[in-house]
Every structure is written in C-alpha cells, then in structure tokens.
Amino acid sequence: MTPLLLAPLGLAALAALIVPLLVHLRRRTEDVPLDFAAMRWLEALPRPKQRLRFDEWLLLAVRLLLVALLALLLARPAVLGWDDDSPRVLVAPGVDPAAARAAAGAEAEAYWIAPGFPAITSAPPKGPIALSSLIRQFDAELPQGAPLTILVPPVLDGVDARRLDLTRKVTWRTIAAAPGAPAEPPVPAPTLAVRYAGTEAPLRYFRAAAAAWGATEKFTAEAGDSLPPRDAVLVWLRPGPVPASVTHWVEEGGTALLASTSQLAMPAASGPLWADAAGSALVEGGPLGAGRVLRFTRPLEPAAMPDLLDPGFAAALRDLVSSPAPPPAHVAAAAAAPASTAAPYPLPPRELTAWLAVLIALAFLAERLLASRRARFAA
Amino acid sequence: MARPPLTIPPEVRSRLKRLALRTRRDMGDRGFGMHASRNKGSGIEFAQYRAYEPGDEPRRIDWKLFARSDRFFVREAEEESPIAVWVLLDASASMAQADRARPDWSRMDAAKLLALCVAELAMMQGDRFGWIGLRDGGLVVADPHRGRAQFERMQIEFSRLEPAGAFADAATLAPLWERIGAHDLVLFLSDCFDEAGIALIERLAKAGREVLAVQMLTAEERDFPFDGGYRFIDPESGADLIGDGKALRQTFLDRFAAARAALGERLDAAGIRHTAYVLGDPIDRPLHAFFGRGALPA
Numbered sequence: 001m002t003p004l005l006l007a008p009l010g011l012a013a014l015a016a017l018i019v020p021l022l023v024h025l026r027r028r029t030e031d032v033p034l035d036f037a038a039m040r041w042l043e044a045l046p047r048p049k050q051r052l053r054f055d056e057w058l059l060l061a062v063r064l065l066l067v068a069l070l071a072l073l074l075a076r077p078a079v080l081g082w083d084d085d086s087p088r089v090l091v092a093p094g095v096d097p098a099a100a101r102a103a104a105g106a107e108a109e110a111y112w113i114a115p116g117f118p119a120i121t122s123a124p125p126k127g128p129i130a131l132s133s134l135i136r137q138f139d140a141e142l143p144q145g146a147p148l149t150i151l152v153p154p155v156l157d158g159v160d161a162r163r164l165d166l167t168r169k170v171t172w173r174t175i176a177a178a179p180g181a182p183a184e185p186p187v188p189a190p191t192l193a194v195r196y197a198g199t200e201a202p203l204r205y206f207r208a209a210a211a212a213w214g215a216t217e218k219f220t221a222e223a224g225d226s227l228p229p230r231d232a233v234l235v236w237l238r239p240g241p242v243p244a245s246v247t248h249w250v251e252e253g254g255t256a257l258l259a260s261t262s263q264l265a266m267p268a269a270s271g272p273l274w275a276d277a278a279g280s281a282l283v284e285g286g287p288l289g290a291g292r293v294l295r296f297t298r299p300l301e302p303a304a305m306p307d308l309l310d311p312g313f314a315a316a317l318r319d320l321v322s323s324p325a326p327p328p329a330h331v332a333a334a335a336a337a338p339a340s341t342a343a344p345y346p347l348p349p350r351e352l353t354a355w356l357a358v359l360i361a362l363a364f365l366a367e368r369l370l371a372s373r374r375a376r377f378a379a
Numbered sequence: 380m381a382r383p384p385l386t387i388p389p390e391v392r393s394r395l396k397r398l399a400l401r402t403r404r405d406m407g408d409r410g411f412g413m414h415a416s417r418n419k420g421s422g423i424e425f426a427q428y429r430a431y432e433p434g435d436e437p438r439r440i441d442w443k444l445f446a447r448s449d450r451f452f453v454r455e456a457e458e459e460s461p462i463a464v465w466v467l468l469d470a471s472a473s474m475a476q477a478d479r480a481r482p483d484w485s486r487m488d489a490a491k492l493l494a495l496c497v498a499e500l501a502m503m504q505g506d507r508f509g510w511i512g513l514r515d516g517g518l519v520v521a522d523p524h525r526g527r528a529q530f531e532r533m534q535i536e537f538s539r540l541e542p543a544g545a546f547a548d549a550a551t552l553a554p555l556w557e558r559i560g561a562h563d564l565v566l567f568l569s570d571c572f573d574e575a576g577i578a579l580i581e582r583l584a585k586a587g588r589e590v591l592a593v594q595m596l597t598a599e600e601r602d603f604p605f606d607g608g609y610r611f612i613d614p615e616s617g618a619d620l621i622g623d624g625k626a627l628r629q630t631f632l633d634r635f636a637a638a639r640a641a642l643g644e645r646l647d648a649a650g651i652r653h654t655a656y657v658l659g660d661p662i663d664r665p666l667h668a669f670f671g672r673g674a675l676p677a
Contacts, residue, residue, distance in 0.1 A: 031621050036611040037473030037572055038600045041634040042620055042627055 002080040004349060010074030013067075020063035026053040059370045066363045073356050078349035083143035090117075090138060093125050094153040096178040103151055103175055113138070113150075124178070131158035135338070139166040140345045152333040153177035159331050164338030167345065172337045189213035190321050193228030194221040196237040202259070202300035205308050206235055212314035230254055233321040236262055237300070251289025255321055258295040266295060274320055276307050283320060294320065384534035385492050387499055391663050398663075398670045400464060400500050402564055402589045428452045462562050463507040463523035466494040469569030469576060469595075470514040472614040474542040476570075478598050478658055486595040490568040491537045492662050493593065497566055498530050500666070510536075511555060513569075513576070515544045518551060520558060545615045546573035555579075559588055567592040571642055581649045592646055592653040593665045600635065601657050603628045 005011070036042070054060055089104040091097075092113050101120060104110040111117040113134045114125035135150065142148060149171040192210050194203055203221055210219040220228065227249050228234055234254060236246060239261035247264070250256045258264060270286030273294060282305060285294030298305045307313055370376075387395075431440060431451030441454045468490055477485040494510060501508040505525060510533060512519030519540060521532065552575075559565060567580045571594040584590045599605075605624025612619045639655070646653045654668040661676040668675060 031608040031610040033610045033612055033619075034479075034605075035476050035614045036599075037476050037570055037614055038631075038635060039611050039613040039618065039620060040572075041631055041638055042611055042622065043630045043634070044620055045622055045626055 001082045004078055004080060006076035006078050006349070006351070008075055010076065011071055013071035013074050016067050016071065017064055020060055020067060021054070023063075024054045024056060024060040026055050056376075059367070062363060062367045062370055066360065066367055069356060069360045069363055073353065073360065076351060076353065077356065078351045080349040082350050083145070083347065085143055085145040087147040087149065088138075088142065089120075090135065090148065090150045091120055092131060092150070092152045092156065093129055094157065094177050095151050095175045097124060099175050100151050103173060104149070108149075111138075129158045130160070131156060132160045132162070132164055135164060136166070139168065139170075141347070142168075143347060144168070144344050147171070149173065150338075151175045152336075154333050156331050156333050156336055158329050159336060160329070161327065164336065165342045166338045166340055167342045169340045170338055172333075174333045187322070187325075189215040189218075190318065191215060191218040191228075191232040192220075192235055192321075193232040194219075194235040194237060195225055196221065196223060197239065202237055205300065205313065206317075209314040209317045213318055233257060238262060247288070250291040250293050253290040255292045255323075256294070257283075257321060258293065260296045260299055262295065264293065264295070267293065274316060276305075282307060382538050384538045385488070385495055386534075387492070387495055388662075391496065391661070392499065394661075394663055394676060395496060395499055395666070396503070398500055398666055399504060400497070400506060400564065401670060402462070402562070427455050429455060462564060463509060463560060464497060464501045465523065465559050465563055465565045466497055466508070466510040467565055467567045467569075467580075468494060468510060468512050468540070469546065469567075469573070470512045470519070470540055470542045471546045471573065472543055473570055473572055474595070475614060476597055480598070481658070484658065485542070486570060486597055486658055487542045489656065489658055489662060490593075490595050491540070493568060493656065493665065494537070494566070495530075495533065496663050496666060498533050500670075502527065502530050508533075509558070511558070512540050513547045513552070514542070515547050515551060518547065518554060520554065522558065523563075546575045548575065552579060556586075559583065561587050563588055565590045568595060569593075570595050577642070577645065580651055581645075584649045584651050590649075590651045591669055592651050594639070594642070594653065594655040596655055596657045598657055598659050603631050603635075 087108060089100075089108045089110040090113050091100040091104070091110055097120065100110065104120070110120035112120060112122070112125050113131055114129055115134070117134075117138060118125070139148065144167070146168075148166075148168060151173050152175065154174055154177060189210075190213070192206050192215075194206055196203060207216070207219055207221070210216055218232075220232075225238065225243060225246075227245060230249075230253055234246070234249070234256040236242060236256055237259045239259070240263060242258065242262050242264040246256060266284065267286045267288045270284050270293075272281030272284050274283040275281050281297050283294050283296055285292060296305070300308065302309050307316070310316075428441070428444070429452065431453050435453050439453050441452050444450075444452045444454075470487070474487040474490065475485050477483065477488075498508050498510075502525070507523035507525050508529065509521045509523030510519075511521075519536065521529075521536065523529075565580070565583055565588050567576070567590060569576050569592070571577060571592065580590045580592055603624070605628070607624055608621070609624055610619050610621050643653065652669060654665045656662075656665050664675050
C-alpha cells in the first residue's frame with residue numbers, strides 16, 4: 001500500500017497557512033494610552049523585543065488543520081495497492097436470478113453484466129448488451145488477486161467475434177436460463193413496389209421473385225411514378241432521368257433498385273454488389289443519404305443477363321434488397337469459456353478525495369463551533 | 380460639565396458620628412470642638428433674627444425692629460471660633476486620574492467626598508470650615524463659616540471644580556497665607572506627587588498650622604496591574620513613556636514604595652500627620668486614622 005499525491009503541486013496551497021497565523025497574531029504594536037501621574041517612578045526600559053504571540057491557540061490549530069486539509073485535497077492524495085480482493089460473481093442477463101443467487105452464495109458480491117454493473121438484487125437488465133466487452137472491462141478493472149466467477153445461461157447472447165481472453169482464471173459456470181425467454185420472430189420478406197413505363201416485359205421476374213419469397217400479395221406494380229411507403233423496396237424501371245422526388249425518398253431512408261436505363265448520378269461510395277459467375281458486376285450501388293440506391297448494370301433481359309432465369313435469382317435479389325443482417329452473437333456457453341492468457345492491466349491508484357472531504361467537513365464544523373461559542377464574545 | 384453634587388453615603392455619615400475633629404493642642408484656649416452651649420451672641424458678625432423667647436436677656440432685644448414691627452426679636456450674631464478647619468484640595472490634572480475598573484471615580488472625586496466628610500464633622504461640632512482649591516490658574520477660596528449653608532455651598536462649588544493644569548505656583552499661593560489663621564487645622568488632600576505641594580504644607584506646619592496630609596492614590600498605582608504594551612502619559616507635563624506593563628512592574632513598585640517612604644519621613648520630620656487613601660477604600664478611613672480611637676473601617 002503506497003500513499004502518493006496525484007497533483008503534488010496542489011501542496012503549494014499550504015502557503016495559505018499564513019492566513020490564520022496572521023489572523024491570530026496578537027497585535028503588539030499598538031500601545032494603549034494611559035494617564036499615569038506617578039510616571040516619574042517608571043523606569044524607561046528598552047522596548048521589549050517583539051515576540052510572536054498568538055491568541056486562541058485551539059481555534060488557530062483547528063483553522064491551520066482546515067487549511068492544510070484543503071491543500072491536501074488539491075494535491076489529490078491516493079493510495080496504490082489498497083485493493084479489495086474479495087471474490088466477485090458476474091451474472092449474465094438471461095440467467096434465472098434466483099438460481100444465480102443460490103449459485104453465488106448469500107455473501108458474495110454478485111453483479112449483472114450490464115453497463116454500470118448493477119447488483120444482482122436489482123431488476124435484470126433489458127435490451128441488447130455487449131456481453132464480451134463488459135466482461136473484459138470488469139476483468140481489467142478488477143485487482144489481480146480477486147477471484148472471479150461468471151454465471152452464464154446455456155446459450156450466450158451479445159458476444160462478439162473475438163473469443164474472451166481474460167487476465168485471470170475464471171470460474172465459468174452454466175446456470176439454467178430464466179424461463180420464458182422469447183424466441184425471435186422470423187424476418188419478414190421485403191415488399192417490392194415496381195414502377196415502370198411502356199412495355200412490362202421485365203416485370204415478371206420481380207413478380208416471380210416475390211412469389212418465391214411468399215410475398216405475392218404485397219407485390220405492387222404501377223405504370224405511374226407514385227412513391228410507395230418507406231418500408232417497401234422501390235423497383236424503378238422507367239427509363240430516363242430519375243426524378244428528384246425519388247432521390248429525396250431514398251435519401252430519407254428508402255431503398256431503390258434502378259433499371260440500367262434509368263439515369264442517376266450514382267453516389268461516390270457505390271461499388272459492385274452482385275456479380276455473375278464470370279465475375280462481372282450485375283448490380284452496383286451504395287448509400288445515398290439515409291437510404292440505399294442500387295442499379296442494374298445490364299438490361300433486364302435474359303439475353304443480356306442470364307441470371308434472371310437462374311433458380312438463385314429470388315434469393316440473390318432478397319439478399320440484395322434486405323437490410324444487412326446483424327453479426328452473429330449467439331454462442332453455446334460451454335464453447336465460449338474464456339482463456340486466461342491476457343497480460344494484466346496496471347490498476348489506477350485509489351483516490352482518497354471522498355474521505356478527505358468528510359474530514360474537511362468535520363474540521364469546518366469544529367472550527368465553526370469554536371469560533372461561535374458564546375464565551376468568546378463575553379469579554 | 381457640572382455633575383450632581385456629591386453626597387455622603389448614609390453608612391459613612393453614621394460612622395462619622397463617632398469622630399470628633401481634634402487638634403494636637405486639643406481643647407484650646409477658647410474651646411475647639413464640641414461646645415457645651417450653642418449660645419450665640421457674643422460675636423460681631425450678624426447671623427440671624429429670631430423670635431423672643433422667655434428667658435432671653437432684654438438687652439438683646441432689637442428695639443428698633445420692635446418699633447417697626449411691634450414684635451420682640453432677638454438679634455443673634457456668629458460665634459467667633461478661634462480655630463477654623465481648612466481643606467486644601469489639590470486640583471491639578473493628576474488628580475483626575477481614575478482606575479480603569481471604575482473610570483468615573485477619580486481621586487479628585489474621592490478627595491471632594493473626603494472634604495465633605497470633614498465639613499460634616501465640623502458642622503456637627505459647630506466649627507467654621509473653608510476650602511481652597513489649588514490650581515495654577517488661580518485659587519478657589521471659600522472663607523470659613525459655620526452651618527449647613529456653608530456645607531451646601533461647598534457641595535455646589537465642588538461640583539464645578541474640575542482638575543486641570545499643573546500645581547499652583549508660589550505667586551498663586553500667596554493669598555493662602557493671609558487666610559489660614561495661626562492655629563487653624565489644615566487638611567491637605569493631594570496625590571503628593573508635586574514637590575510644590577509638599578513644600579507648601581511643610582511651610583504651613585512650620586508656621587504653626589496643624590497640617591494633616593492625605594495622599595490620594597489609585598489602586599493602579601498601588602498594584603500596577605498592567606499587562607501588555609502601554610503608553611504612560613503624565614497628565615500634567617504631557618511626557619510619555621512606552622513600555623510593557625509586566626516588565627516595568629517590579630521596578631516601579633520598588634521605586635514607588637521607596638518614594639512613599641521618603642515622603643513619609645519628610646512629613647514626619649515636619650510634624651505633619653499623614654496617611655494614604657487608595658481609591659476603593661472606605662472614604663472615611665483617613666479620618667478614622669487621624670481622629671478615631673478604635674479600628675479603621677474595612
């Protein structure tokens with residue numbers, strides 16, 4: 001345990017100790033004038049030496065202490081190596097709280113794996129949680145000697161792509177999951193809204209794709225240029241320049257798939273998104289505002305684009321227009337047991353500011369009591 | 380500036396009844412002190428008319444007044460007493476000094492009250508009394524008379540008499556010799572710090588006057604209870620001295636005691652009875668020291 005000062009220059013405030021000393025210095029320079037008729041029998045002595053004398057020693061001492069403590073507060077005292085090595089238990093969300101408490105024991109400090117690490121007695125955290133990251137953080141901030149137990153459900157959610165590698169050997173225990181964990185609903189198929197002009201030849205490929213997704217009833221095709229709802233995918237087959245209303249619609253979060261005959265300045269970040277077997281791009285595109293714009297590079301004719309007739313067209317088109325899937329975050333708990341090869345992190349020193357503040361408050365209280373006591377004003 | 384006239388506290392007044400003003404010559408040729416008879420008439424100075432009472436001598440009836448008023452009146456005159464009591468009151472600035480514990484009670488006030496006590500004694504035994512305030516601007520003189528009127532005049536004049544200036548010089552003191560009779564009793568009330576004052580009473584004593592001296596001291600002069608830095612100022616010369624009370628104390632007490640002893644020897648040699656009065660003592664204590672028989676009042 002090593003005491004140290006994080007801001008030693010703060011001790012310069014000790015110079016303020018002179019203030020209470022000056023306040024308490026007995027003023028000896030003033031001589032009280034006094035009529036004294038028997039003065040001729042007084043012996044003229046050399047002036048007495050000015051000795052430093054102070055009034056009210058106790059009050060002066062308390063005031064000096066107060067100033068010194070304030071200076072110490074500015075210097076930010078801290079202690080290195082004063083660590084709490086008691087065992088901790090981390091509980092992953094999804095674990096049955098009752099089972100977790102039973103497994104951790106009555107006296108262990110148990111925390112949810114959630115931002116801020118709330119105690120296990122509070123309500124279980126809700127919402128998506130970066131589990132791996134939080135475990136790494138807790139491990140890095142824990143003193144080196146403190147044992148750590150992590151209680152996890154059979155299937156972990158919220159892990160990232162990197163396997164846990166902690167600074168200590170961790171007891172990794174699988175506990176029964178909380179009952180009634182909801183199953184995630186399947187992602188619905190995208191809705192296609194085709195806008196075309198003149199010949200309706202390419203239309204059937206999209207209708208066929210929608211039928212393959214099982215979304216025929218949501219498929220719409222219109223000859224006009226009206227804009228569909230935001231969650232639909234706009235398939236723009238009209239040749240010529242794309243109107244500004246479509247561009248706005250995309251910029252506000254829509255997804256548009258343009259025919260090769262449509263004219264639009266593609267965004268700078270666009271690139272090939274779908275390539276045929278030979279490797280040449282079939283669809284290019286990129287983000288535009290908050291949405292995405294995609295464009296076929298070839299006419300929608302089997303002669304120019306044989307993939308239109310390919311059995312995989314529907315699946316490829318769905319991948320193309322669906323929003324990107326989240327990265328995989330589920331893992332079997334048994335397979336995610338952390339390794340213990342990471343180098344330990346040096347812990348920051350522990351600041352004593354709070355304790356010092358309590359001391360200062362006590363000293364201030366004592367000073368006020370002494371300074372305002374009645375006997376002081378009696379004279 | 381004039382303060383309400385001083386009065387003698389009742390307990391002091393009752394103690395005064397045990398005292399009598401006596402000189403060393405005691406009961407002099409024509410009777411000093413308590414007279415057996417308050418009989419008036421032998422003197423020259425007119426005192427009062429009073430109604431005729433059976434037993435009065437017919438020759439003492441004022442017949443001219445009878446002619447005017449058709450009533451008998453008896454003309455009374457002052458009894459001439461051979462000896463008068465004089466109070467010499469030092470009114471120099473040093474008499475204004477008071478203790479810090481009681482700043483409104485200076486030694487001048489104590490001296491005035493002591494003079495009133497003497498006047499009360501003289502009035503009780505029918506002696507004439509007068510006073511002289513000694514200061515350098517000119518004497519305040521009241522010729523000796525008897526009676527309550529004189530006493531009240533003393534009260535009023537004393538309430539106007541403020542200590543100021545230095546001690547009176549020889550030229551100012553000259554009229555004093557004409558007033559004080561050869562065998563008069565002189566009570567000198569002063570701090571006795573002025574050489575001129577001591578010289579004056581020495582000469583008075585040598586010239587046959589019976590002189591009693593009371594040295595009026597403050598309690599601070601006796602105890603010197605000062606702690607800390609002070610600027611001591613002489614109220615008469617204005618000279619000052621800066622010093623630390625504690626450091627000065629022992630030397631001052633030694634030197635002051637020596638000075639008082641020397642003064643005592645000098646007064647003894649001149650045949651002057653003397654005592655000291657310290658502010659805070661009972662005011663009649665010096666009178667008991669001079670005239671009393673028993674213990675001094677505490």
